[in-house]
Amino acid sequence: MKDRTEAQVERAYQDAKERYNAYGIDTDEVLARLSGVEVSMNCWQGDDVAGFEGADSITGGGILATGNYPGRARNVTELRQDAELAFSLIPGKQRFNLHAIYLDSQNAVDRDEIGPEHFASWIDWAKKLGIGLDFNPTFFSHEKAAEGYTLASYDSDIRRFWIEHGKRCREIAADMGRQLGSACVNNLWIPDGSKDDTTDRLRRRELLVESLDDVFSAKYPAEETLDAVESKLFGIGSESFVAGSHEFYLAYALTRKLVLTMDAGHYHPTEGIAEKLSALLPFMDKVLLHVSRPVRWDSDHVVLFDDATRAVGREIIRADALDRVVLAVDFFDASINRIIAWVVGLRSTTKSLLAAMLEPNAMIREAEDAGRLGERLALLEDARTMPISAVWDKFCLEQGTPLGGEWIDAVRRYESEVLLKRD
Numbered sequence: 516m517k518d519r520t521e522a523q524v525e526r527a528y529q530d531a532k533e534r535y536n537a538y539g540i541d542t543d544e545v546l547a548r549l550s551g552v553e554v555s556m557n558c559w560q561g562d563d564v565a566g567f568e569g570a571d572s573i574t575g576g577g578i579l580a581t582g583n584y585p586g587r588a589r590n591v592t593e594l595r596q597d598a599e600l601a602f603s604l605i606p607g608k609q610r611f612n613l614h615a616i617y618l619d620s621q622n623a624v625d626r627d628e629i630g631p632e633h634f635a636s637w638i639d640w641a642k643k644l645g646i647g648l649d650f651n652p653t654f655f656s657h658e659k660a661a662e663g664y665t666l667a668s669y670d671s672d673i674r675r676f677w678i679e680h681g682k683r684c685r686e687i688a689a690d691m692g693r694q695l696g697s698a699c700v701n702n703l704w705i706p707d708g709s710k711d712d713t714t715d716r717l718r719r720r721e722l723l724v725e726s727l728d729d730v731f732s733a734k735y736p737a738e739e740t741l742d743a744v745e746s747k748l749f750g751i752g753s754e755s756f757v758a759g760s761h762e763f764y765l766a767y768a769l770t771r772k773l774v775l776t777m778d779a780g781h782y783h784p785t786e787g788i789a790e791k792l793s794a795l796l797p798f799m800d801k802v803l804l805h806v807s808r809p810v811r812w813d814s815d816h817v818v819l820f821d822d823a824t825r826a827v828g829r830e831i832i833r834a835d836a837l838d839r840v841v842l843a844v845d846f847f848d849a850s851i852n853r854i855i856a857w858v859v860g861l862r863s864t865t866k867s868l869l870a871a872m873l874e875p876n877a878m879i880r881e882a883e884d885a886g887r888l889g890e891r892l893a894l895l896e897d898a899r900t901m902p903i904s905a906v907w908d909k910f911c912l913e914q915g916t917p918l919g920g921e922w923i924d925a926v927r928r929y930e931s932e933v934l935l936k937r938d
């Protein structure tokens with residue numbers, strides 16, 4: 516698709532800059548600020564959450580990647596190659612978010628045997644790219660998770676197995692953070708729950724507390740790794756009960772001083788996560804977001820620049836909390852080109868932050884403090900039709916990232932030259 520020339524982008528930007536300036540916003544400063552924000556890109560969109568243990572799709576765990584678009588990455592090399600293309604098409608700074616099943620090993624290694632050595636090549640790759648890594652233990656797609664319970668299982672052998680996995684993943688995360696000089700966020704999510712009503716919720720949750728306390732018993736420096744826990748309301752096959760619910764992890768994270776993860780798709784259908792941020796930040800140091808897009812039963816559609824995502828951006832910026840909200844995306848769509856999924860999801864997340872930075876926040880605050888609430892409304896309304904896209908294009912240009920349609924062409928070329936040649 517033919518796009519604007521550099522000169523056209525510059526012209527539009529100069530015009531936008533003046534318009535924003537009238538509202539007290541320095542767009543150059545905004546772009547400098549935006550360029551420092553990191554968003555963690557989820558490796559699992561690249562291969563439908565299959566991993567490299569030999570599976571070709573997720574099994575169990577209440578999550579499901581639907582679709583059979585060609586070109587799924589089948590090994591470490593392909594996943595890295597695809598991710599590199601995506602990174603080149605997304606402005607700003609990214610990290611890469613790995614799951615334990617993405618280990619790089621010639622031999623079969625069970626989850627309770629993995630160690631930093633199985634991720635050494637990922638660290639080398641991240642060093643080469645100059646990016647940080649994040650991590651997740653994998654408590655699904657495994658015979659020991661087939662009953663639907665892991666850390667909250669009644670079977671002590673099963674619990675022990677998963678506790679060991681959790682511990683090893685923390686060690687791996689700490690190693691990544693240490694070697695890369697950037698704290699690796701290790702996010703723990705377990706699928707434990709039941710399809711139908713269970714009468715024994717309390718015992719499950721007490722077991723979960725006990726297991727988690729064991730997993731988190733070793734201490735690691737915050738410069739190396741941060742531990743986060745992610746709640747969920749329901750999954751496929753765990754419609755009636757999920758042990759790690761929002762209240763459970765809220766209480767757990769607060770009492771154990773961990774990071775709480777909020778996934779946009781893990782609440783009731785009309786319940787947004789944006790407003791929860793300001794309710795949590797007075798009580799906890801950091802919150803991790805899984806920016807996602809829930810659609811009916813699915814919590815993992817590709818993120819868009821929609822009202823829900825923009826509300827998240829606004830809440831972060833208005834609370835001046837960029838250093839306390841860790842941003843990661845979480846989606847997996849196997850029905851479309853997977854690189855397009857990555858690029859759209861990360862560009863829209865970044866764009867939502869930009870849009871929030873471009874609201875006349877200082878003027879709005881002033882009007883609000885003075886009780887001129889009509890003016891507050893008027894300023895917010897004006898902001899909606901300001902030329903965000905001119906500033907976004909300038910950001911892409913500065914970052915050496917293709918504009919609008921250009922990046923789609925780059926993916927199309929890669930699809931015919933590389934992806935369609937994979938069987």
Ligand code: RNT
Nearest residue numbers: 559578651704747778845
């Ligand atoms: C599942 C959670 C979890 C996963 C990934 C693959 O409902 O959102 O974050 O999506 O770990």
Ligand code: ZN
Nearest residue numbers: 745778805845
């Ligand atoms: Zn998630």
